[in-house]
Amino acid sequence: MNSNIILSATFLVLSAIIFTLFNSQNPFSPVPIPGSKNNLHAAKLLNVTGAVGPESLVFDSNGDGPYTGVADGRILKWEGEERGWTQFAVTSSNRSNCVHPFAPELEHVCGRPLGLKFDKKSGDLYIADAYLGLKVVGPAGGLATQVATEAEGQPFHFTNDMDISEDEDVIYFTDSSTVYRRRQFMLVLLSGDKTGRLMKYDKSTKEVKVLLSGLAFPNGVALSKDGSFLLVAETSTCKILRLWLRGPNAGQVDTFAVLPGFPDNVRRNSEGQFWVALHAKETPFAKWMSSNLWAGKALSKLGNFKWLHASLAMKPHAAAIKLSDEGEILEVLEDCEGKTLKFISEIEEKDGKLWMASVLMPYIGVYNL
Ligand SMILES: *[C@@H]1O[C@H](CO)[C@@H](O)[C@H](O)[C@H]1NC(C)=O
Numbered sequence: 001m002n003s004n005i006i007l008s009a010t011f012l013v014l015s016a017i018i019f020t021l022f023n024s025q026n027p028f029s030p031v032p033i034p035g036s037k038n039n040l041h042a043a044k045l046l047n048v049t050g051a052v053g054p055e056s057l058v059f060d061s062n063g064d065g066p067y068t069g070v071a072d073g074r075i076l077k078w079e080g081e082e083r084g085w086t087q088f089a090v091t092s093s094n095r096s097n098c099v100h101p102f103a104p105e106l107e108h109v110c111g112r113p114l115g116l117k118f119d120k121k122s123g124d125l126y127i128a129d130a131y132l133g134l135k136v137v138g139p140a141g142g143l144a145t146q147v148a149t150e151a152e153g154q155p156f157h158f159t160n161d162m163d164i165s166e167d168e169d170v171i172y173f174t175d176s177s178t179v180y181r182r183r184q185f186m187l188v189l190l191s192g193d194k195t196g197r198l199m200k201y202d203k204s205t206k207e208v209k210v211l212l213s214g215l216a217f218p219n220g221v222a223l224s225k226d227g228s229f230l231l232v233a234e235t236s237t238c239k240i241l242r243l244w245l246r247g248p249n250a251g252q253v254d255t256f257a258v259l260p261g262f263p264d265n266v267r268r269n270s271e272g273q274f275w276v277a278l279h280a281k282e283t284p285f286a287k288w289m290s291s292n293l294w295a296g297k298a299l300s301k302l303g304n305f306k307w308l309h310a311s312l313a314m315k316p317h318a319a320a321i322k323l324s325d326e327g328e329i330l331e332v333l334e335d336c337e338g339k340t341l342k343f344i345s346e347i348e349e350k351d352g353k354l355w356m357a358s359v360l361m362p363y364i365g366v367y368n369l
């Protein structure tokens with residue numbers, strides 16, 4: 001057995017013992033959310049055959065799809081039961097070694113498409129690729145071309161998610177860290193990294209402007225229905241931030257919602273409410289770690305991904321949160337035991353169904369509301 005694994009196991013056990021001396025709860029058990037409905041296990045699975053990790057999903061303006069980016073770097077399109085998944089686009093031209101469904105060590109070569117959004121006017125698909133920056137591909141798909149790779153002289157390091165403002169002709173997008181890469185996402189959390197940025201790309205001038213910096217794992221992005229504000233999920237702090245774009249508070253940031261777990265992507269529904277996917281609910285241990293950064297740093301030096309991840313979510317589960325346009329929690333849907341769904345990363349509401357993506361699992365979940 002690898003000595004690092006033994007060390008991290010020892011560390012986890014010791015931390016757990018110290019922790020339980022002061023608390024009665026199991027430190028690794030997710031905290032129950034009041035008013036939550038444990039019903040997501042009834043979701044149907046749409047398997048992403050031969051691939052894993054459909055992080056984001058999107059439908060085109062005809063309602064076709066979904067399209068999703070998977071861990072081997074491809075963007076796939078669902079063409080119905082008969083044809084199944086077909087390859088729509090890629091973000092890297094150097095794909096000869098991109099033959100494994102899950103090979104994190106090759107992500108910088110193969111690309112790792114995360115956030116996806118269609119530009120309704122042109123039908124182009126914009127892609128936030130974690131390693132290759134902001135990219136775009138036409139309605140017929142194929143090899144995506146570069147839109148932007150840096151802002152204010154600092155290259156993107158972990159491009160994550162975006163939303164498109166049709167009125168302003170701009171794209172708002174996040175770079176989760178300027179230190180760590182996507183395959184090290186646990187280190188962004190454990191180290192207390194605060195180097196993430198929110199940016200704006202202007203399609204007419206092709207300029208990238210930094211709107212916010214010093215963010216703690218900025219992740220999902222969603223514009224409000226009237227375009228007056230923009231939401232940014234800050235994963236490490238379990239918060240959704242609101243940046244005002246118009247009105248008397250334009251340019252100011254406030255806390256829109258504090259969540260019972262680590263938010264990934266945020267998507268608006270047709271009524272202007274927001275669905276937030278939690279990668280994992282908070283545990284007493286995770287909370288303790290976030291206020292004792294030395295522990296997170298020590299653990300991150302010792303552990304491999306599996307151990308680091310287990311320290312956050314020993315009991316895989318799924319949690320979906322619906323927020324009003326004022327940030328109140330309207331609904332919480334869960335699969336508490338992870339019977340069907342685990343580690344969801346995005347929720348898209350369409351025609352009475354929730355389509356749920358997952359950055360780690362080999363499927364998309366479809367739940368009838
Ligand atoms: C999807 O995959 C799961 C696990 O591999 C399997 O049990 C299930 O039958 C699959 N569903 C379909 C519709 O292929």
Ligand SMILES: *[C@@H]1O[C@H](CO)[C@@H](O)[C@H](O)[C@H]1NC(C)=O
Pocket residue numbers: 094097109
């Ligand atoms: C293509 O990827 C391989 C690794 O899979 C790398 O060694 C090689 O340098 C890359 N070629 C180009 C032209 O980037």
